[in-house]
Amino acid sequence: MSFVFYILAALTVAGGLAAMLLKNTVHCALALTVAFAGLALLFLNLDAQFAGFAQILVYIGAVAILVVFAILLTRGSETPRDGVFSRTWLVGLVIAAGVFAVLGWAVIGSVRVLPHETAVPTVTVLQIGNALVSRYVLPLEIVAVLLTAAMIGAVIVAMHEKEGQK
Amino acid sequence: MINTLDQIFVLLRHWLVSFLPAAWQPLVGVLLSVAAIVCLFPALFALTTVFERKGLARIQNRLGPNRVGPFGLLQPIADGIKSLTKEDIVPLSADAAVHFLAPVLLLVAVFMGFAVLPMGRNMVFVDMDAGLLFYFAMSASTELSVFMAGWSSRNKYSLLGAMRAVAQMISYEVPLLLSSVVVVMMTGSLSLTKIVAAQSGFTWGLPHWFIFTPWGCAGFVMYAIATTAETNRSPFDLPEGESELVAGYHTEYSGFKFALFFLGEYLAMFSISGLGTTLFLGGWSAPFSFLTWVPSWIWFFSKLMLSIFVFIWMRGTLPRLRQDQLMNFAWKFVLPLCLLNLMVVALWRFMGDGWLRWVICSAILIGAYATMGWGEMRRGKIGPRSYRYAE
Amino acid sequence: MLGEGILKGMAETAKNFFGSYFSAERLTTVEYPEQRIAPFEAARVFPFLVFDSKNPGDGADWQTGMRCVACQICEKECPPKCIFIEKSKDKKPDALGKPQFYPVKFDIDISVCMSCQICVEVCPFEAIKMDTEFELSTVDRFGGLLLDRQQLAKSNEYYHQIHPAEAAGVDARLVAEKVKADAKARSAADAAVAKAAAIAGEGA
Ligand code: SF4
Ligand code: SF4
Numbered sequence: 001m002s003f004v005f006y007i008l009a010a011l012t013v014a015g016g017l018a019a020m021l022l023k024n025t026v027h028c029a030l031a032l033t034v035a036f037a038g039l040a041l042l043f044l045n046l047d048a049q050f051a052g053f054a055q056i057l058v059y060i061g062a063v064a065i066l067v068v069f070a071i072l073l074t075r076g077s078e079t080p081r082d083g084v085f086s087r088t089w090l091v092g093l094v095i096a097a098g099v100f101a102v103l104g105w106a107v108i109g110s111v112r113v114l115p116h117e118t119a120v121p122t123v124t125v126l127q128i129g130n131a132l133v134s135r136y137v138l139p140l141e142i143v144a145v146l147l148t149a150a151m152i153g154a155v156i157v158a159m160h161e162k163e164g165q166k
Numbered sequence: 167m168i169n170t171l172d173q174i175f176v177l178l179r180h181w182l183v184s185f186l187p188a189a190w191q192p193l194v195g196v197l198l199s200v201a202a203i204v205c206l207f208p209a210l211f212a213l214t215t216v217f218e219r220k221g222l223a224r225i226q227n228r229l230g231p232n233r234v235g236p237f238g239l240l241q242p243i244a245d246g247i248k249s250l251t252k253e254d255i256v257p258l259s260a261d262a263a264v265h266f267l268a269p270v271l272l273l274v275a276v277f278m279g280f281a282v283l284p285m286g287r288n289m290v291f292v293d294m295d296a297g298l299l300f301y302f303a304m305s306a307s308t309e310l311s312v313f314m315a316g317w318s319s320r321n322k323y324s325l326l327g328a329m330r331a332v333a334q335m336i337s338y339e340v341p342l343l344l345s346s347v348v349v350v351m352m353t354g355s356l357s358l359t360k361i362v363a364a365q366s367g368f369t370w371g372l373p374h375w376f377i378f379t380p381w382g383c384a385g386f387v388m389y390a391i392a393t394t395a396e397t398n399r400s401p402f403d404l405p406e407g408e409s410e411l412v413a414g415y416h417t418e419y420s421g422f423k424f425a426l427f428f429l430g431e432y433l434a435m436f437s438i439s440g441l442g443t444t445l446f447l448g449g450w451s452a453p454f455s456f457l458t459w460v461p462s463w464i465w466f467f468s469k470l471m472l473s474i475f476v477f478i479w480m481r482g483t484l485p486r487l488r489q490d491q492l493m494n495f496a497w498k499f500v501l502p503l504c505l506l507n508l509m510v511v512a513l514w515r516f517m518g519d520g521w522l523r524w525v526i527c528s529a530i531l532i533g534a535y536a537t538m539g540w541g542e543m544r545r546g547k548i549g550p551r552s553y554r555y556a557e
Numbered sequence: 558m559l560g561e562g563i564l565k566g567m568a569e570t571a572k573n574f575f576g577s578y579f580s581a582e583r584l585t586t587v588e589y590p591e592q593r594i595a596p597f598e599a600a601r602v603f604p605f606l607v608f609d610s611k612n613p614g615d616g617a618d619w620q621t622g623m624r625c626v627a628c629q630i631c632e633k634e635c636p637p638k639c640i641f642i643e644k645s646k647d648k649k650p651d652a653l654g655k656p657q658f659y660p661v662k663f664d665i666d667i668s669v670c671m672s673c674q675i676c677v678e679v680c681p682f683e684a685i686k687m688d689t690e691f692e693l694s695t696v697d698r699f700g701g702l703l704l705d706r707q708q709l710a711k712s713n714e715y716y717h718q719i720h721p722a723e724a725a726g727v728d729a730r731l732v733a734e735k736v737k738a739d740a741k742a743r744s745a746a747d748a749a750v751a752k753a754a755a756i757a758g759e760g761a
Contacts, residue, residue, distance in 0.1 A: 224578070
């Protein structure tokens, strides 16, 4: 845990906090990208080049853009007048705590499983690719099917709306 | 001697650094390389703006700028002074912080892209294992700055321009990535130096560039189309269509910040042309085996300038597309062809040497292009413009 | 095939590009300050006031020879209202010798003028015409572009220089008018004389 790690962690957490607390929704989205960038830098700090760059490419390059598009296309860009705290904050808190618990459980579980490595393993992109289509091919396919289903669903939703207008 | 000339910049850096204590050397070496990139490409940008204006003028049978300095070559200096001394206007209702950050972030992301481009033998700033991915990650993060510029200006033209730009860049990023992936499939590496190395051989005096294979040629054409859209160059310059959007997302920028956007646009064009050169045109390798004595960086930069010339040439020729034509073209024409090209390159890889794979792969690609083009043109999806009101 | 048109267009522009270096007739640009094209007869920029000088060339009598009679028709008709005229209290004889008013003040704001030539069309006295001078840049945005009576006054000879055919027509018309006016005056005088004689005869 070096000095750099703490800076990056602080950046990420600050981005996340800003994304929650800022009033203007577009500012929130931009703050979220800061958090994404912080995560990517954390990956890079761990010498996980592929994961870091993929994080930038996918999250900053695509997800952040999708978020701002969604905000602007749904008239959410106006600043809410009555605070930024949702009325159902208790439910949100419970969900967040649940997600956090699951993640923590997964992380702690994986620490026990993994061999304790002292030297940073050098993983090339080639190895990642090989692992993806051999050992992890089933998760990959499941994710692919899920995304395809989501895409088809989105298309159907969009088509339906258009027909309704006619 | 020839070797020295080839490596002159590398040696120069070594020589400069060698005056310093050993502890400083790596840091200063890095700084020197950064300084070289940061000086060289803006200088190239300045020259390109004149040559672009002169080239466009010649294409339209005009003279072009020829007043400032000999043959108008000092025009960019005059332009630079002008934009530096202009008032920097921030609209009253604009989001000042975001408005300021947008051009800065854009430029930073664009400059980062140069870090992985091999500009000559041993002349790459960082030789990353995932260099291509790094490049695309950087070029993808420019989109956000474009959006920030358009949104923070609080101007309908800016916002429309930004939305158009972002939609266009996202749509064309898919064919851009897919057309580059074929190269990765063939070389089995994301490292740009390895990709150049894979193209360095010669057969009968001709180079092993990927553009001289059926899939490489198809990939290059699609890459070129996607880059033109990605850099918002004509005929895909809808985001700044003067006739409808004033200047697109940088409508509300003036003075130095506008100059930064302008610079960023051209630098993006340079770096993406450099990447195309690396992927398909053999990077810094010579086009004929008897020309290998010419320093490698000369080849890289001549190929780069040639690509820029083609960009300018296209700008002088083609009229702007409409938004729906643009999207149809990306999703219904270029994307399927890119996917097909992926299959073709797999076929090519597993068919082994011989003339048969040349015939089959070319036949598949040309056939697909011809039938798809014919079908689309017949359905009026793409092709010559039709006018409903004006005849 | 798809893309054919693009290639054709690219070939065309390439032809233009290289052709412009080899054939001079492709480049039709006139490099302005060094090269100029001869002004056309119908060229027009901003209006000026015509005066007739007794001894052509000196321009000393711009004030007395000015054809304008300050009727203010042009002032009223000018669409952007860039003419300002102040009529004189006294009268002075015009070219026909008839006593007329004259403009004490005649200003045209050429930063507002849109070169429509309506003032010229409506002037019944051929007093205002269009100039061809276009190099009018000045560092004084307000005063420099507000031309007064003296700056506007140009001699009839100058008018002949810039619009020869048009000026000849105008001159012919003026001469005809003068002849007619003279004839009328003479016949009026004759009639007066005859009348006087008749009265005298009656009286005798
Ligand atoms: S220029 Fe002609 S129309 Fe105008 S005031 Fe003089 S005489 Fe009248
Ligand atoms: S040319 Fe037209 S605008 Fe100019 S002074 Fe005459 S009437 Fe007015």
